[in-house]
Amino acid sequence: SQQGEEDPQALSIQEGENATMNCSYKTSINNLQWYRQNSGRGLVHLILIRSNEREKHSGRLRVTLDTSKKSSSLLITASRAADTASYFCATDAKTGGFKTIFGAGTRLFVKA
Amino acid sequence: DTEVTQTPKHLVMGMTNKKSLKCEQHMGHRAMYWYKQKAKKPPELMFVYSYEKLSINESVPSRFSPECPNSSLLNLHLHALQPEDSALYLCASSHPGLAGGPSYNEQFFGPGTRLTVL
Numbered sequence: 505s506q507q508g509e510e511d512p513q514a515l516s517i518q519e520g521e522n523a524t525m526n527c528s529y530k531t532s533i534n535n536l537q538w539y540r541q542n543s544g545r546g547l548v549h550l551i552l553i554r555s556n557e558r559e560k561h562s563g564r565l566r567v568t569l570d571t572s573k574k575s576s577s578l579l580i581t582a583s584r585a586a587d588t589a590s591y592f593c594a595t596d597a598k599t600g601g602f603k604t605i606f607g608a609g610t611r612l613f614v615k616a
Numbered sequence: 617d618t619e620v621t622q623t624p625k626h627l628v629m630g631m632t633n634k635k636s637l638k639c640e641q642h643m644g645h646r647a648m649y650w651y652k653q654k655a656k657k658p659p660e661l662m663f664v665y666s667y668e669k670l671s672i673n674e675s676v677p678s679r680f681s682p683e684c685p686n687s688s689l690l691n692l693h694l695h696a697l698q699p700e701d702s703a704l705y706l707c708a709s710s711h712p713g714l715a716g717g718p719s720y721n722e723q724f725f726g727p728g729t730r731l732t733v734l
Binding site: 537539544545546547548549552592603604605606607608609 | 620649653655657658659660661664672674704706708721722723724725726727728730
């Protein structure tokens with residue numbers, strides 16, 4: 505199976521609520537990144553966390569990384585309708601030349 | 617300039633056609649990538665160029681032929697494609713890592729080319 509797997513596959517919340525997405529991976533990594541994609545267009549980089557970091561913040565985003573459990577979470581606080589998008593984790597897996605592998609993604613829908 | 621541009625935005629081609637997708641960035645990035653994305657699926661890595669040299673080819677069929685003419689440009693030449701090759705083709709660029717390889721840093725993505733093969 506693929507390197508990054510995410511849950512939930514889909515998440516529907518009300519504006520103002522927090523959204524949490526989880527990502528698991530299988531091999532050793534150098535870093536883990538989160539990206540957002542609106543309506544099948546280009547991906548936008550949100551945050552990068554290195555394997556020696558445990559938590560990182562950027563605005564309303566909080567990312568954690570647990571290398572012992574090979575998992576990461578993305579928390580979006582005080583969600584807005586504009587946060588509606590697909591969210592992907594991507595790992596810089598230490599296999600076959602450090603290629604980037606994306607997880608299956610979580611589709612977030614924020615209702616106004 | 618923090619933008620990756622891709623042309624064309626949409627492309628419809630027959631199975632016997634030859635076409636090319638183009639990608640350009642002026643951020644000084646020396647790693648560039650091609651991804652293929654099917655509907656409701658994650659992007660799948662196809663090729664990686666690092667310092668204008670092909671460093672990763674993910675067993676992509678030879679009907680897809682990448683080219684990196686210089687550090688700002690990346691092309692994907694298409695020939696004799698199949699209908700199952702219809703997808704969104706994404707280009708990305710990044711600073712190449714040092715010990716960590718080309719995918720060590722954040723990638724900047726273009727808007728993609730939506731390809732339909734008839």
